[in-house]
Amino acid sequence: MTVNPLPRRPPPASDELLSSWIGRLARANHCSVEELCGYLGLGQGRVPEHINDLGQVGWARLCSAVQLTRREIAAMTLPDTTHLGVQYVSSDDFQSCASCAGQTPGLILRHWRFAWSLRCENCGQALVAKHPGDGISDRLRVRATRGAATMKAAVQANDLQRIRRFSLTLSVLKVLGLAYAAPLTSRSQMERFTALGAVDVCDTRPLLGAAILLHGNDKALRELRRVFPQHRGLIDRVHRLSLELDGRLPRKPLHQCNPVNQPDKVMSRPSRKMVSSEALNAARQAVSELGSNADRQALLVRADAIWKRQSCVRR
Structure with a gap:
C-alpha cells in the first residue's frame, strides 16, 4: 500500500538516527510522533531505532511517505548487538x-x-x-x-x-x-x-592489570572464583602474580630516608600489611604515569622511586 508523501520532509542529517529524523518530521508537519508513526505504518509503540525493529514495517508505505529507499532508511538505524557479550550501543542518549x-x-x-x-x-x-x-x-x-x-x-x-x-x-x-x-x-x-x-x-597487559586489582583483596578473589568457575586456573595464575608484586619492588633501608640535617632516630619496623599497601600504591602510580605498555623494568624502577619518596615523606 502506498500513501501520499509528507508535505514537509526536512532531509536527514549525516548519520542521523531514524528516531531523531522521525521526531523532526513530526514537528515539521505539525503532528505528534505517535500520529506520524501511525501514518507511516510503524505502530504506536516506540519509534524504531535498531535494524531489528523494522521487521514488521510496510516498506512500500514507509518509503512512499518519506521519499527514501529501504536501504537509506535501514542505514539510519543502530546495529543488532544481541549476539555479542559486550553492550557497545547505548539504549538512550547518554x-x-x-x-x-x-x-x-x-x-x-x-x-x-x-x-x-x-x-x-x-x-x-x-x-x-x-x-x-x-x-x-x-x-x-x-x-x-x-x-x-x-x-x-x-x-x-x-x-x-x-x-x-x-x-x-x-x-x-x-x-x-x-x-x-x-x-x-x-x-x-x-x-x-x-x-x-x-x-x-x-x-x-591483561595479567598485570588484573593482578593489581586483586592484590590484597581476598574477598574479590573468592567472588571471582565463584562467578567464573570455568576460569579458575587463570584466576589462580593472576592471584600468584599479584602476590609477587611486593617482591618485585627493591627495598631500601628506611634509615637512609632520614633528613641529612637531623639526627638518626630509631624507627619501628612497619608491618608487612602496611608495606604491602604502600608498595601496591606505588605500583599503581607507576603504571598510571608510564602506561600499561611500559617496559616491566621501567615500571619497577619508577615504582621503587615512588615508594622511597613516599616513605621519606611519611618519616
Whole structure:
C-alpha cells in the first residue's frame, strides 16, 4: 500500500538516527510522533531505532511517505548487538554534541550512541556525557581513548575472541564493585572512561592489570572464583602474580630516608600489611604515569622511586 508523501520532509542529517529524523518530521508537519508513526505504518509503540525493529514495517508505505529507499532508511538505524557479550550501543542518549544539537534542535546522530565515540564525527567537538566526570586524570583519558579505538577495531573486524576478552574484563570490574551494568555506555563519564581504560589494559597487559586489582583483596578473589568457575586456573595464575608484586619492588633501608640535617632516630619496623599497601600504591602510580605498555623494568624502577619518596615523606 502506498500513501501520499509528507508535505514537509526536512532531509536527514549525516548519520542521523531514524528516531531523531522521525521526531523532526513530526514537528515539521505539525503532528505528534505517535500520529506520524501511525501514518507511516510503524505502530504506536516506540519509534524504531535498531535494524531489528523494522521487521514488521510496510516498506512500500514507509518509503512512499518519506521519499527514501529501504536501504537509506535501514542505514539510519543502530546495529543488532544481541549476539555479542559486550553492550557497545547505548539504549538512550547518554552523550551528545552541544554544537550540533544546538544548531538542530532534537538532533541525535547514530555514532553518539556508540561506546567508542568520544568526539562528534560531524563537527569534531568532544561529546558531552549526561553526567560529566570531575577529576578524570589525563592518563585515564589517554587509556580511555586507546580502549575506545581498540573496541571499535574489534567490533568492525568481528573479532569475537577479543570481544569475549573485553566482556570478561568488564564482568571482573562488576564483581569487584568498580562498575555497574553496561559500563561502556554509562551516563557517568568516570565509570565509562574506567571501563574503556580497562579494555585498553586487558588488550595489552591483561595479567598485570588484573593482578593489581586483586592484590590484597581476598574477598574479590573468592567472588571471582565463584562467578567464573570455568576460569579458575587463570584466576589462580593472576592471584600468584599479584602476590609477587611486593617482591618485585627493591627495598631500601628506611634509615637512609632520614633528613641529612637531623639526627638518626630509631624507627619501628612497619608491618608487612602496611608495606604491602604502600608498595601496591606505588605500583599503581607507576603504571598510571608510564602506561600499561611500559617496559616491566621501567615500571619497577619508577615504582621503587615512588615508594622511597613516599616513605621519606611519611618519616
